Amino acid sequence: MSNLDPSEIFRIEAAELLEQIEQGLLDLEHRLDDRSLIDAVFRALHTLKGSGAMFGFDALAAFTHHCETAFDRVRKGLAPATPELVAAVLAARDHMRALVEDQFGEDPEEERILLDQLQRAVTGGAASQEPAAVAVAPVAIQAAPTAPADATTWRLKIVLPENAMINGTNPLTLLDELRELGDCQVKADRSRIPPLEHLVPTELYLSWDVILKTTHSRAEIEDVFIFVMDEMTLEMEEVTGAVAPVADASQASNVTVLPVPQAPVAVAETVPERAVPEIVPSQADVARQEAAADTRLRRKTESVRVPAERLDELMDRVGELVIAQSRLSQIAAGSMDVQLRTVSEEMERLCSELRITMMVLRMVPVATLFDRYRRLVHDLQRDTGKHIELMTDGESTEMDKTVIERLADPLVHLVRNAADHGLEPEADRVAAGKPGTGRITLSARQVGGEVIVTVSDDGRGINRDRVRAKAEAVGLIQPGQELSDSELLQLIFQPGFSTAAQVTNLSGRGVGMDVVKKTIESLHGTIDVSSKLGEGSTVSLRIPLTLAIIDGLLVRVGQGCYVIPLPAVEECLELSLEEDFRSRGRSFLSLRGSLVPFIRLRELFATGTQPDPFQKVVVVSTGNERVGLVVDQIIGDHQTVIKSMSKLHDDVTTFTGATILGDGSVALILDVANLVAVGQQQEAQLRAIA
Amino acid sequence: MSNLALKTATPPWSDDGELEALTFDIAGETFALEAAIVREILDLMPETKVPGSRPFVSAVINFRGKVIPLADIRVALGVEPAAATIDSxxxxxxxxxxGVESLVGLRTDKVNEVTTLSRAASEPPPRVGMKWPPEFIECLIKREGEFIIFPDLRAIFASTRRAV
Incomplete structure (x- = not known):
């Protein structure tokens, strides 16, 4: 970590800022008059520009500057926030991201187009007398002339937090900015200054009362405090009639203002208005404001970035500890020493707590994933011409970071599919008596050791007849083959399947859904589809909480222990001797009327041992394919910490990994998908013979 | 990759032509490996057979919370397997x-010592007259009237993988 390249650090920071900008804009789209959102986006743009320049991303800083300037007009109320503006800034944001990725990847042509777009959005499409001026020239702060007739008088009470100056806020700059707005009387409130022996020079003990006579709007006055707004309290009231001067007896005294705010006690009580307001805040002020904004951002998402491999190492150590601990408890159990037993029990408790804590470290809320799809839906609205509303639910559900990353692509496919195939065009919806705006819902909830992520839409639902026709046409099923409803719906995840009559650029190429299935299976998860014609479809992904740990069923075959991932297990039953004998040679099991191929693991693994008198069959499935695994004994549930196998065992496809049992021995984890494939081959061969 | 291969193609002699090495016995012959790559010497421990794997790496063990493969050089060299002894x-x-740094356990009949080998005493394996395949041998080092075999682990592991 320590040797991280500074531009990498900036990229990480920039990614967060760009994310904030995007989320802010997407929210803004729905609440166009929400000032706090406009401010938030502005601040993020501003910080991005500042840090970009600091780290040498000059192209980014220059481009962002134009966007910031344009956005500033909106913030100042000179231009309305419109959907066009949001779209333009979103497009600009994408370009910023490109500039973050490629520091010198300027594209003047692209930038001109984006800025033109922005310009049009800001000027409301009206023929502008100052083409591109908005985008190029910073909006000059209008110098306030001495209060004209229609000036309003405001009474402000400014209280900054005590640690404000540590974060780089300079209260004097704020007061100076206020003075630029109009006639200003400032009075410091010294009541909080402690006796000298308790005074900490870096703390801010002063607050201010200000009488401001200005033609500027309330919003413009508030803008002065934009970078400290969240931490401070600002009271603002309009004063009508005669203004009682804030000044006390010492009003007239003209105390010099110290330029450096290290000794806040020395700040003048009253400061007379300066004759000429400064137009542009100095560089130092900008930097300080940025610093203040930075601290705020950091406080909001206070976190430590740790490379995933370090977590894995920690996980290994915890695994070793658990094993050592289980040996200790075995020794303690066989000992009469009460003290040893007490310590051993204590260790056991601590170990299991440590393990749980370790798991939690890897967890992040699903919200980080769901947020990405808001942009996708925004773009899909444009591409499909449908009105789509994205609802999310259960964003606080937590999952393993690696799992979340791997879910991102499948969810893109599912959301696209819902928008493209699921939702009907607006006219059709209205005709069917539904609201014109289609709705896609992303939700997540935890059930036991699994998280269920669902993507549902309120569209037309899946037409079974079309699915069947298509599947028959591509040869996935025999004409007239009997299938259960869920089997039929699972067909949409087969490679080469797509019901879209027309191939669009969104979906319908027949790739995508099978990728979804593969990814989910690689995560040891399963997919369920349910759909009601005319009412919509729901795709549910059941994913284990973490990749590092799975719930497993521990079984014994010969002398060896093996783990079968529990989500894949459908049922366990006994294989009686006579059934074993009867089924010899054909290896099929009659399970409630349907034939299930089974594999004798004892034979597959060549254990060379005699079968137990009461063998068990564990029926496992991937989607709609099932296979029975014959084992000697079912030992029980096992929380399995997954260890990968070395490269030397790449050629062994029967196992996905290994785990360490409580006694320190190694058990291998069966690859269900592979075994099912083996079973299917077996079935196909037998069918061919028959 | 080729760089790496070059680096390990000969024992990494120090500038003054010496090498710290661990010597051990397999099938009545003494072998040596550079001490720098040896992580630990373990007593025999419970091993887990991996059904369907090649005989060369037929099992895995739990090494400090990691699951590592256990390799049997005998198989690669074409020597009959022998039962474990108290010295194993x-x-x-x-x-x-x-390209992945991995830990691998090697079965040995007996571990002797860590010693300093001298480049001056080393010679390339003879083309004929060896009971070992010459391509698996880096060099022979003569010491006290005996030859110590410096095996080419990379070649051994590579060949057993190709054989599949």
């Missing part, structure tokens, strides 16, 4: 497998 040890070495 597992030598855990760190090596590069397809």
């Amino acid at each position: 040890r597992i030598v855990v070495v760190e090596m590069d497998l397809d």
Whole structure:
């Protein structure tokens, strides 16, 4: 970590800022008059520009500057926030991201187009007398002339937090900015200054009362405090009639203002208005404001970035500890020493707590994933011409970071599919008596050791007849083959399947859904589809909480222990001797009327041992394919910490990994998908013979 | 990759032509490996057979919370397997497998000592007259009237993988 390249650090920071900008804009789209959102986006743009320049991303800083300037007009109320503006800034944001990725990847042509777009959005499409001026020239702060007739008088009470100056806020700059707005009387409130022996020079003990006579709007006055707004309290009231001067007896005294705010006690009580307001805040002020904004951002998402491999190492150590601990408890159990037993029990408790804590470290809320799809839906609205509303639910559900990353692509496919195939065009919806705006819902909830992520839409639902026709046409099923409803719906995840009559650029190429299935299976998860014609479809992904740990069923075959991932297990039953004998040679099991191929693991693994008198069959499935695994004994549930196998065992496809049992021995984890494939081959061969 | 291969193609002699090495016995012959790659010497421990794997790496063991493969050089050299004895040890070495730093346990009949070998006493394996395949041998080092075999682990592991 320590040797991280500074531009990498900036990229990480920039990614967060760009994310904030995007989320802010997407929210803004729905609440166009929400000032706090406009401010938030502005601040993020501003910080991005500042840090970009600091780290040498000059192209980014220059481009962002134009966007910031344009956005500033909106913030100042000179231009309305419109959907066009949001779209333009979103497009600009994408370009910023490109500039973050490629520091010198300027594209003047692209930038001109984006800025033109922005310009049009800001000027409301009206023929502008100052083409591109908005985008190029910073909006000059209008110098306030001495209060004209229609000036309003405001009474402000400014209280900054005590640690404000540590974060780089300079209260004097704020007061100076206020003075630029109009006639200003400032009075410091010294009541909080402690006796000298308790005074900490870096703390801010002063607050201010200000009488401001200005033609500027309330919003413009508030803008002065934009970078400290969240931490401070600002009271603002309009004063009508005669203004009682804030000044006390010492009003007239003209105390010099110290330029450096290290000794806040020395700040003048009253400061007379300066004759000429400064137009542009100095560089130092900008930097300080940025610093203040930075601290705020950091406080909001206070976190430590740790490379995933370090977590894995920690996980290994915890695994070793658990094993050592289980040996200790075995020794303690066989000992009469009460003290040893007490310590051993204590260790056991601590170990299991440590393990749980370790798991939690890897967890992040699903919200980080769901947020990405808001942009996708925004773009899909444009591409499909449908009105789509994205609802999310259960964003606080937590999952393993690696799992979340791997879910991102499948969810893109599912959301696209819902928008493209699921939702009907607006006219059709209205005709069917539904609201014109289609709705896609992303939700997540935890059930036991699994998280269920669902993507549902309120569209037309899946037409079974079309699915069947298509599947028959591509040869996935025999004409007239009997299938259960869920089997039929699972067909949409087969490679080469797509019901879209027309191939669009969104979906319908027949790739995508099978990728979804593969990814989910690689995560040891399963997919369920349910759909009601005319009412919509729901795709549910059941994913284990973490990749590092799975719930497993521990079984014994010969002398060896093996783990079968529990989500894949459908049922366990006994294989009686006579059934074993009867089924010899054909290896099929009659399970409630349907034939299930089974594999004798004892034979597959060549254990060379005699079968137990009461063998068990564990029926496992991937989607709609099932296979029975014959084992000697079912030992029980096992929380399995997954260890990968070395490269030397790449050629062994029967196992996905290994785990360490409580006694320190190694058990291998069966690859269900592979075994099912083996079973299917077996079935196909037998069918061919028959 | 070629760089790495070059680096390990000969024992990494120091500038003054010496090498710290661990010597051990397999099938009545003495072998040596550079001590730097040896992570640990283990007593025999419970091993887990991996059904369907090649005989060369037929099992895995739990090495400090990691699951590592256990390799039997005998198989690669074409020597009959022998039963474990009280002297049998597992030598855990760190090596590069397809660009991944991996730990591998090697079965040995007996571990002797860590010693300093001299380049001056080394010679290339003879083309004929060896009971070992010459391509698996880096060099022979003569010491006290005996030859110590310096095996080419990379070649051994590579060949057993190709054989599949």
